[in-house]
Amino acid sequence: xxxxxxxxxxxxxxxxxxxxxxxxxxxxxxxxxxxxxxxxxxxxxxxxxxxxxxxxxxxxxxxxxxxxxxxxxxxxxxxxxxxxxxxxxxxxxxxxxxxxxxxxxxxxxxxxxxxxxxxxxxxxxxxxxxxxxxxxxxxxxxxxxxxxxxxxxxxxxxxxxxxxxxxxxxxxxxxxxxxxxxxxxxxxxxxxxxxxxxxxxxxxxxxxxxxxxxxxxxxxxxxxxxxxxxxxxxxxxxxxxxxxxxxxxxxxxxxxxxxxxxxxxxxxxxxxxxxxxxxxxxxxxxxxxxxxxxxxxxxxxxxxxxxxxx
Amino acid sequence: xxxxxxxxxxxxxxxxxxxxxxxxxxxxxxxxxxxxxxxxxxxxxxxxxxxxxxxxxxxxxxxxxxxxxxxxxxxxxxxxxxxxxxxxxxxxxxxxxxxxxxxxxxxxxxxxxxxxxxxxxxxxxxxxxxxxxxxxxxxxxxxxxxxxxxxxxxxxxxxxxxxxxxxxxxxxxxxxxxxxxxxxxxxxxxxxxxxxxxxxxxxxxxxxxxxxxxxxxxxxxxxxxxxxxxxxxxxxxxxxxxxxxxxxxxxxxxxxxxxxxx
Numbered sequence: 269x270x271x272x273x274x275x276x277x278x279x280x281x282x283x284x285x286x287x288x289x290x291x292x293x294x295x296x297x298x299x300x301x302x303x304x305x306x307x308x309x310x311x312x313x314x315x316x317x318x319x320x321x322x323x324x325x326x327x328x329x330x331x332x333x334x335x336x337x338x339x340x341x342x343x344x345x346x347x348x349x350x351x352x353x354x355x356x357x358x359x360x361x362x363x364x365x366x367x368x369x370x371x372x373x374x375x376x377x378x379x380x381x382x383x384x385x386x387x388x389x390x391x392x393x394x395x396x397x398x399x400x401x402x403x404x405x406x407x408x409x410x411x412x413x414x415x416x417x418x419x420x421x422x423x424x425x426x427x428x429x430x431x432x433x434x435x436x437x438x439x440x441x442x443x444x445x446x447x448x449x450x451x452x453x454x455x456x457x458x459x460x461x462x463x464x465x466x467x468x469x470x471x472x473x474x475x476x477x478x479x480x481x482x483x484x485x486x487x488x489x490x491x492x493x494x495x496x497x498x499x500x501x502x503x504x505x506x507x508x509x510x511x512x513x514x515x516x517x518x519x520x521x522x523x524x525x526x527x528x529x530x531x532x533x534x535x536x537x538x539x540x541x542x543x544x545x546x547x548x549x550x551x552x553x554x555x556x557x558x559x560x561x562x563x564x565x566x567x568x569x570x571x572x573x574x575x576x577x578x
Numbered sequence: 579x580x581x582x583x584x585x586x587x588x589x590x591x592x593x594x595x596x597x598x599x600x601x602x603x604x605x606x607x608x609x610x611x612x613x614x615x616x617x618x619x620x621x622x623x624x625x626x627x628x629x630x631x632x633x634x635x636x637x638x639x640x641x642x643x644x645x646x647x648x649x650x651x652x653x654x655x656x657x658x659x660x661x662x663x664x665x666x667x668x669x670x671x672x673x674x675x676x677x678x679x680x681x682x683x684x685x686x687x688x689x690x691x692x693x694x695x696x697x698x699x700x701x702x703x704x705x706x707x708x709x710x711x712x713x714x715x716x717x718x719x720x721x722x723x724x725x726x727x728x729x730x731x732x733x734x735x736x737x738x739x740x741x742x743x744x745x746x747x748x749x750x751x752x753x754x755x756x757x758x759x760x761x762x763x764x765x766x767x768x769x770x771x772x773x774x775x776x777x778x779x780x781x782x783x784x785x786x787x788x789x790x791x792x793x794x795x796x797x798x799x800x801x802x803x804x805x806x807x808x809x810x811x812x813x814x815x816x817x818x819x820x821x822x823x824x825x826x827x828x829x830x831x832x833x834x835x836x837x838x839x840x
Contacts, residue, residue: 297804304579325819328839332799332807337624339799343806346820490624518624541800542619542629544581544669 274558275565276551278312280510280532281458282433283395285312285367288527288566289551292514292537293318293371293397293437294343298357299364305544310551312533313367316357318399320372321379321386323349333470333479338491338516339538340468342482345373345402350386362392369435372426373399376406380422384429396432398422401439401464401486413439413464416451423455435512438462438503440492445499446506453507461512461535462503463496489538490516497525504530504571518546520553530571579802580605581669587642589660592726594719595649596692597658604641606670610634612700613675613793613829616645617801619667620653621660629669630654631798631824633696633770636728646695646727672801673828676700676768676791679707684763688753688779689713690771691720696793696829697770698727708763710756711735714749714775718742750778757786764788767832770795773840780837790832794840796823811836 276287293315296302308314326346333340348357353370361368370393374380380398387393400413400422412418419436427434436452438445440463449460465486470479478484496515504511513526514535526534539546558566587600606616617629630653635646649655660666676696679685685707687697694713701711711729714737715721721743724730736744737752745752753767769779770793783790796808803825810821813836821827821834 295800295805301802301804305581326806326809328811329809329820330797331809332797332805334626334628334797337627339627341799341805341807346806346809489627538627538799541805542627 272564274555274563276554276558278532278567278570280512283367285533286310287312287551287554288533289523289547289554290315290367290369290512290533290535291540291547292535293399295537295540298353298361299368300360302540302544306548309365311366311547313369313394314364315369315371315397315535316361317347318345318371318373319347319350319353319383320345320374321350321382323347323352328481330479330481333485335468335470335487336491338487338489340470340480340485340487341465342480342485344482350383354386354390358390358392367394368392369395369397371397371399371437373402375402376404377412377418377422377425381425381429384426388429388431393432395435395458396426396430397435397437397461398426399437399464401437401441411439411441413448414442416447419448420451420455423452423457427456433458435459435461437464439464440495440499441467446502449503449507453509457509459510459512459532460503460507461514463492463499463515466492466495488516490518492516493522497529500526500531501529501573517550520550520557523550523554524557524569527566527569528571528573530573532570579609579670579672581667582606583665584668586660586662586664586666588662589658590726591658592646592722596720596722597647597649598635598727599645599647599657599660600638600642601645601666601668602641603643603668606668607637607640607643610637610643610671611675612678612703613696614671614673615828616643616668616670617672617798618645618657620656622667626653626656628799629801630657631796631801633699633793633828634671635695635698636702637699638728644727646692646698646722648692669801673824674826676793676829678704679766681706683707684765685709686753686756686765686767687711688749688767688769688771690749690775691715693769693771693793693795694722695770697768698729700768701732702728712737712749712752712756714738714752714771716740748775748778750775750782753779754782757782757788766790769793777837777840780832780835783832791829792832792835793829794823794827796828798824800824811839
């Protein structure tokens, strides 16, 4: 066969990726966990488990519960901390020939700056993704990402302390996600990813207790996909910087919905738990779809939604 | 460890709410060790979304493994309706199994309810050891028939809460009387069952300095340490605060866990 393979590569601001499929933070460990099933070098990129300045043990169990077409998690941002990440996890990641994006978070604005500074000058990191959905200790536990001004301040400080492209991951638990998106764009973010999980809960009716020890958790999986898609649709119409779509993507068809809505790339999260090769299956499916539709470059699809409103 | 579509060879009801399923998976059988588990997608599609974890309860020949499961929710109910010839996606074998005893070492297996599953596989692979198998149930109607899970020749001491068969009372009383008797050979206890039973066995063995390995149950999402959803509190303040049940376990040394906070 001399049929030309479709070009799946995409640009994400200053980043060029092999394809638009990234593994989402918190669902893919530090990459190595999945290397038994997935040739990581075939992925557009991987986003490692969120890193904080100090190690975090996380919440007491139960931390997860299944809900209709989804799951709630309250892991509590358990991670090895910046120092151990750099010493023990990163050397293995540095050998990969795919984009390695480090997700970071802090308990205060300064902590975000400190983690970003700790990654400055480190080889083998393609970009930083900033999780602004976690509670702000200085503001009584209200998430940073619920306030456009605070979101902008976090973004500015990370940019100031970093030499890498900065992606800001938005929380959907807000009144107007467009306002937060606009604020972080103005602050200088190179790209935006959305959505993080939606806050929810589940109750054990026999014991009359919450099913999660933390009471509430983050809802993910196909249950949230329509919500995520609509938020992506809005945000790509609000900002000029590239948008990465996240939320319940299970296969290439789900992926195409986000690309057509205008996302430059997508992240696969919960699907990794059920199908270890979900990311690869999506890449393969996108290739076949492009071939079938005589599309030479996947970028031709992005933002091609036709609506009476647009 | 692999993820593959496997054919159901049989799916048989063995008590009112307990089933044994045989699945054809030569590669999984080749790697499987007692105490390890598999994650089964109870049907294709997104509802139920997550795979369900099940201990491997035995192997037949070189291509078939068994799971013993109780219907406790939607996933297991869907599984109970699957038929011979249907195909289910299986991920496994997963986790750290039992450290098997030396030949001739006195071995006490203590099962509570459906927790018997990994101990059946254990007993099948350790026929030469000096082994006593104790199983507790709430009532006679729950007793898993030995011959249907490949334990036909094995003596199993039964305890039931209501006394409808065997010893009346918790299975931990059977264990206690074994530990009280004369012994020229320190036994090792291997156990799996509900948490209150495990807590009782932990205190019995820790007090007496008897080695004990426990298999824990937990809800799981990924089954391989990536999501950090299934955790159990570690007894050590120095090392990690939580173990991952799926990857560091499901089998743990009794001393590794913080029993007050499980």
